[in-house]
Amino acid sequence: MTFWIIVSFIAALATAPLVLVLLRARASDADDSGNTAVELRVYKDQLSEVERDLSRGMLSDEAAKRARLEISRRMLDADTKGKQHITKDAPLPLWAALTVGALVLGGGIWLYADMGALGYKDLPLKDRLEWANELRETRPSQATAEQTAPASPPLDTPDPQHIVLLEKLRAALDTRPNDLQGHMLMARNAAVVGEYRDAYAAQQRVIDLKGDGATAEDYASLADMMILAVGGYVSPESEAAITKSMARDANNGTANYYAGLMFAQTGRPDMTFQLWSRLLSNSAPDDLWVGPIRGQIEAVAQAAGVRYTLPPLSATSPNAGLKGPTADDIDAAADMDANDRQDFIRSMVNQLSARLANDGGSPEEWARLISSLGVLGDTARARAIWNEAQIIFGPDPKALAQISAAAQSAGVTQ
Structure with missing residues (x-):
């Protein structure tokens, strides 16, 4: 009821100027009519003055004639204008002006009652925070999301030979469940071909085997694989991995990106903007999370009520996201069968x-x-590749020195 009282009062205030304008138009007509009568009286007095001046000999007959004509013309113009104004702006009766105002007022209230959001409650900050917390606490689990959400596409086009080698690695790990290096290799390469559920299961085993030695990157990789397994949804389980990663390294880029994504999915764009804007300002142009953040942060800022202009990207590495066998990959393959190890590494090298x-x-x-x-x-x-690298990176001594060290370790320098 209070709402309708306030709305009706505001509507009445908005309608009042219309009624006043109509009433002012009526009063203006009366004033204009009175002004015309005064003007005509002035011209009549001027005619009398001309006659007196003529009888006193102060004006010649010709001058008096011209004065009479000019004053008569002005009188005619004034009388014509007065009649035209009254005809054009015929005043409305008071009851008519009030009727128009009542129609406007009633029509506005009826239109809101028909098309507005009756009974829609205000959503103060406290209620919005409570709603966001409830949404965060009641969101689906990882297992539930995996039943409905499609997984993200693979990071790379699966190589059939790579798939075969992964099956051999999986079979080997069945007999060696505590093989840390094998599980590391399994997690990393299963993710590359899009087998994210196997990837995060292997990564979880890596963390279990490492125990207290698990790093921030280990937990960030676990969260990454879990989120990719459900097409970008941040579940409570992946949030727990993010929290553990940031507890070990508050500046971990992957964990900060996914933490911001989690807040965006649970109604807290303000928190997302804080995390992403700081991460974006501290990241290199070719960091993997820079592209996704730049594509979303302006919309996030708008939702958070922040005025934000996306800064220009100074440079972008053309090789961002390229993957190859790392030293850990090679070391992790050391416990495999010799032939399988060679085939596995050769596949990644190719x-x-x-x-x-x-x-x-x-x-x-x-x-x-x-x-x-x-x-x-x-x-x-x-x-052959070392010789090619010397041509490509010859102008850059620092880059060439880095490649030269690898060539020396491979025994291919002269």
Whole structure:
């Protein structure tokens, strides 16, 4: 009831000027009519004055004639204007002005009652925070989300040979459940081909085996794989992994990005903006989370009520996101059967080599490729790539020195 009283009062205030305008128009007509009569009396007095001046000899007959004509013309104009104004702006009766105001007022109230959101309550900050907390606490679990949400696409096009090698690794781990390096290899490479559930199961086993030695990156990788397994949804289980990662390293980029995503999904864009804006300002242009943040942060800022202008991206690495076998990958394959290990590493090396040949790459990636070929014993190919790298990175002594160190370890320098 209070709402309707307030609305009716505001509507009445909005309608009052309309009624006043109508009434002012009526009063204005009366005033204009009175002004015309006064003007006509002035002109009549002027005619009398002309006659007196003529009888006194102060004006000639010709001058008096001209004065009479000019004053008569002005009188005619004034009388005509007065009649036109009264005809054009015929005044409304008081009851008519009030009727128009009542129609406008009643029509506005009826229109709101028909199309408005009757009974919709205000949502103060306290209630919004409570709603966001409830949404966060009651959101679906990882298992529930996996039953309905499609997984994200694989990070790379699966190589059939890679799939076969993953099956062999999976079979090997069935007999060696405590093989830390094997589970690390399984987690990393299952994620590459889109087998995210197996990937995060293996990563969880890695964390269990490491115990207190698990790092922030270990937990961030676990959260990453869990979130990819449900198409980008941050479940309570992946949030727990994010929390553990940030407890070990508050500046972990992956964990901060997904923490912001979680808040965006649970009605707290203000928290998302705080996390993402800080992360964006402290990130390199080719960090993997920079692109997704830049694509969403302006909408997040608007939802949070913040005026924000996205800064320009100074540079973007053309090789962001390229993957190849790391030293950990190679070490993790050490416990596999010799033939399987060689095939597994060779598969990853071939993928990296193809990418560098097509798209180019950073000095670190060229060095990694040469080192990997050295481990495989493919010195001829490693030497050929080293020779190519000297041509490409010759103008950059610092980059060439990094690649040269890898070439020396592979035994292909002269």
